[in-house]
Amino acid sequence: MKLSTIPHKILPSNVSKAFLSGVLMGMTVAPVGAWFLAWFALVPLWLMIFDKEPKRKLYFHISLVSIAWGIGYHGTSLSWITSIHPMTWMKVSWLASLGISLFCWVFITFWGAILLLPWGIGLFLLTSKLNSLSRVLVGTALWCGLEAIWSYGPLWWSSLSYTQSPNNLIVLHIGQISGPNTVTAAIVAVNGLIAEAYKANRARESYILEMELKLRTIVQFQYYLLPLTLFLMVHIIGWSLYKVPLNQTAETALKVGIIQGNIPNTIKLYPEGLYKAITGYTMGYINLVKQGVNVVLTPEGALPFFEERIMASPLVAAVKDKGVVAWIGGFAPYQDSEYTNSVFTVTREGEVFSRYDKVKLVPLGEYVPFKEILGTAISRLSPLKANQVHGLETQVFDTPFGRAIIAICYESAFSERFRYQASVGGQFILSSSNDAHYSAAMPAQHHALDIMRAIENDRWAVRATNTGYSAFVNPHGRTLWISGHNTYEIKAETIYKRQTQTLYVRWGDWLTSVLLVLGGSMLIVEILHKHKVK
Known part of the structure; x- marks a missing residue:
């Protein structure tokens, strides 16, 4: 693929936006701890992956914005690794110590960011023709599957789930159901539903402009009712688990x-x-x-x-x-x-x-x-x-x-x-x-x-x-x-x-398996439907 096919005026802007939204996700953990950002910081990347400009639906472009988001998130959340410098007490020169600390930061940042590459490309490749709900299901399953794989590797720290700790104990309780990927799934799904709601709202913009302001507000709100409902539902479930007595003896x-x-x-x-x-x-x-x-x-x-x-x-x-x-x-x-x-x-x-x-x-x-x-x-x-x-x-x-x-x-x-x-x-x-x-x-x-x-x-x-x-x-x-x-x-x-x-202790991360099966089933149904139409 030639770089000349990339819209030069737009691409740097999208990469910057993806990076900055990743930085917002990175600010959810210490030292900032703005946990609430996690529930919408993935939306810009989701929208960029499904941008309507035909020339911009390029795998190269998707790869760039996905990696940029990952660098922003992991680079911000893991920036503490640079504090290993200076290591002069270990008889390492000041300059060599700086080089080692920067190498470690860059390496672990890219190790985490690479996870976004198969997710971004997979999300676009697998779900472009699916409806919004199916797309969110597959996107969530894909993210959880990749986090599960990464967590079995030698380098693992910054799961999306830990963006909620320690400041949102309520939602962390759904981790008792199927582990940290339960929280991760909720975050990805809410972000995906918000992105899909935004897309659906924009699709009807020409019609909405003809309506009265009051009616326009009602129509716009209905698109965001589903992500709001999911957000409230997982917190209600978490609250019910949070209120269970400890029964100390x-x-x-x-x-x-x-x-x-x-x-x-x-x-x-x-x-x-x-x-x-x-x-x-x-x-x-x-x-x-x-x-x-x-x-x-x-x-x-x-x-x-x-x-x-x-x-x-x-x-x-x-x-x-x-x-x-x-x-x-x-x-x-x-x-x-x-x-x-x-x-x-x-x-x-x-x-x-x-x-x-x-x-x-x-x-x-x-x-x-x-x-x-x-x-x-x-x-x-x-x-x-x-x-x-x-x-x-x-x-x-x-x-x-x-x-x-x-x-x-x-x-x-x-x-x-x-x-x-x-x-x-x-x-x-x-x-x-x-x-x-x-x-x-x-x-x-x-x-x-x-x-x-x-x-x-x-x-x-x-x-x-x-x-x-x-x-x-x-x-x-x-x-x-x-x-x-x-x-x-x-x-x-x-x-x-x-x-x-807990259910998690008994059955492990069963939710990721269920999501992958459901997502795979959606894709199979879509393939069979296309084949039948032909």
Whole structure:
């Protein structure tokens, strides 16, 4: 296809509009948190894909506006990745550090934006001849299917669903039905219906101009009644789930203490940081024991040692002395120079009761993808020791208080990790993280993801982070307490063990499968109809 066929005066304008509407979607999450924008920020892209100008119905044009929207959304929402700069504390030069941070931002932005390419082209190619409702159904199914595929990959964070967390807890409750894609489906469908309503309204514009102003308003409103109805309906369903009583009992109570060590990564692995970790977590543990906690949770890598040294630490000595269980973040040797990022349950006898190894590792930061092929080249880009190994997908985390659902840092983005553990008996959520190397926007988004996981699985959640935001969250997503950022804090709170199973926990993401089947059926019916007419 020749670029000369692209209408040069219009194309840059459309690409800019698509990019800006993507930026609006990116502003739904921290640090802005304008969640309401998500319900119409996709409309401009939808309209551009189905623009009526024949010359502009080009796959090249659709690709450009789709990618531009994706860059705007993911580039804005994930801009916190640039705060890994400077990495001079890792003996990386200032200029190289800048290059690495920009590379990471560009890479993860385009990784997310690429999802829009098959969606935009697929939406146009598959639904151009369908009616509005069928088009919205197929477009929604296609988006949810692509998000489901992306969520099984190594890089995943910014689903459309998390645009509603933590500020719209009502709609997040429909995640109990079929997981985060339930929220995503609602957002895409409302956007699609608004776009289709706008198109239908414009199609009758010549007739409407001949009517009285009052009648014109009524006719215009009827087109937008359907997206408004869907928006209200999903919120009403969410409200009904939000109002379900938690039915807390003394028998299920568990008083948990958390320690936010506030140890910057710049000193974490040096003598100053190691001393601060040992003293800070030990004293924090002792003070929490005085508050009558049953167990203490520490952040990811709280004691950045291997298991043998952790068990010989003053913190474990305090556990043996005080007789209160602790969940301690650290590392376990695997083989050769490889190791796992782990959380240990240390009993009052000073023994390891159980261990969980992180399953979802950060590419380049914690491991080298395709190491055999790309290891040498990628190691030049990443200054980190990328030799961690993945834990088993089927792990469970049993504790003296019952089975827990646990996630270490990055795993909070992967809802299936939580759903699986809830389905096999997990009674409460533990999130152990270290977001010290990022700006405040990242831990705020991380907290928002854990809120979603608490709601979807109907579980209490405890978040212990290194520098913030540590928190206690109830099954309705309400944050009972949240720490400051870059502060040392300890906090004790009572949570409650639960054994309920939401539809999502039982059946997984069944809605996406249903949408894909219905959408596929619509397309088959249309093909058969065309064949019959011929």
